[in-house]
Amino acid sequence: MTQHNSADVVMPVRAATFPDGPDSMLLNPDITESQWRGERVRAGLRPRIVLTGLAGSALVVLAVVAGAAVVALGVGILAASASVFAGCYHAARVLTDHRHPPDRPCRLDRAPGAFFFRSRDFTDLGTAGHAVRALIAGVDELHRSPARAWIDPGVPREVHQVVWQVLCCLDRTRAARSLAGDLAADPDSEVGELAAAAREAVEVIDDALDEVVRHVHGCLVLTRAWEAKLRHGELATRTERTLADLPSPSEVRWLSEAAEALPQSVFAYITAARDITGAGAFPWEQPPSSWSRLRRILLRGLSRGASSGRALARRTRSGEGLS
Template identity: 75%
Template structure:
């Protein structure tokens, strides 16, 4: 089984920042790459950025045409700086087009104007109750599948199909908003006929919720399988690495030869040292000298003291026993 190298594409799940805080988004799989490139160009060519660049170019041209002098040099430097700043600002805006949607109160984000046109946010479904948890689970599952190392072993079309199925599920869920509002309105009406309509509408909504739960289970199954394969890959990598490292260790025979060689070293040194001592008549080493009489006395004295102490103790016991008998 060969593994595939998926082409570099836009990751379908992104962590983005919005005016109301950070959130995760699921990109629309039906938008081609050419349109995304066009949106990046549009994001980089904002009016303020373009005007700053044009002003810098005009200032630099006027400074170059005015001749030499401090004013001309200063104007030329300012123009070049303005052009550089505008280029950097355009590149920065284009690079953060999908991750930063904070554009100020007067300029709302173009990509976030219509819900579901370019992406869905996980917070787009917070008003749908328990379904919002399923949405977050699906978005997280798509992101994990596309980031997983196991993706290189899967047909590239499988993660894309998971992305498309999840997107369709979110689109269907988004279309149930009006039905959910209708269910709440009908449930509040005391009329029995209207109550029957509320039951029918609620059943229709429950069908979609049940289908969404099934999609969540199937996507979770895909995630579990990729996690299991990741664990296998990790185990194989660790096994290969361990075998390679252990193979580089010295063998038992080499270690035994090393210890035997080290064991012979003190004997050789002792032979040379004792020979040098004999030649120079330096005398015996401390461990070769016989113990002195004083050291023998110190060793014998504690024994005598202990014997004398034991004898005096025995005599004292005998004296006490004799007094008791008398």
């Protein structure tokens, strides 16, 4: 088993900003990278940007040919540069910035479900909305996992494809859910049977959704376990390398033995200097003073007196108890 190079894998889950706030979206797996490049080119070549660039370029050409003022030349260069910058900016953010006016949505937002699904697209479906968020997060984690390099590249793509198909099926249940709600509100018994049939059809899809969530979670459990193995191996290698850089026990022992002889050498020189200069004995070489001896005697006497007082008090209390 070998590692696979996953550097060229397109991330199927993107974080984007919408008018209602940030959200995650799952890209359509059937749209190729060349098609996404085409969408980026379209976003960068908006009519206003193109017209601004053409006007700026024309102004630059006229200013150069006619020898016009430097101001006209500068304005033309500025307009052309601004159009290029705006085109690159919109092309780079075509997938991540969807904060458009409601009356002027971008091409990707005009066809919901054609290019991507948002996690909030299914919040009105109750518990199914929670399952959708779990699936999108699972696809994202699987594609970002270090364990992906050890998996066949087709497996993450297949997970992406299956989850996308599940979201498409779930999106198609909106009419059936609405119909089931309308039929359930009708008092007619025959209509109630139709409502039960509609609910049952929707429940079959919801059960399949739960199964997909369970299987995707199983994939994540396996990749997380392998990530833990990889992390443990990295830590073991790092620990071994770090410990190998430490000094050996024999070297440390030699340092300890070398340091042990240092105080003796210093002591020999210091005592020799004391003897030569006649500086007298050091404090630790002097005998205890009479005051120190008296102080120790007093402390011992006080401690004995305190012990005798405590013993007498105990005997007195015991005598009172007997009486």
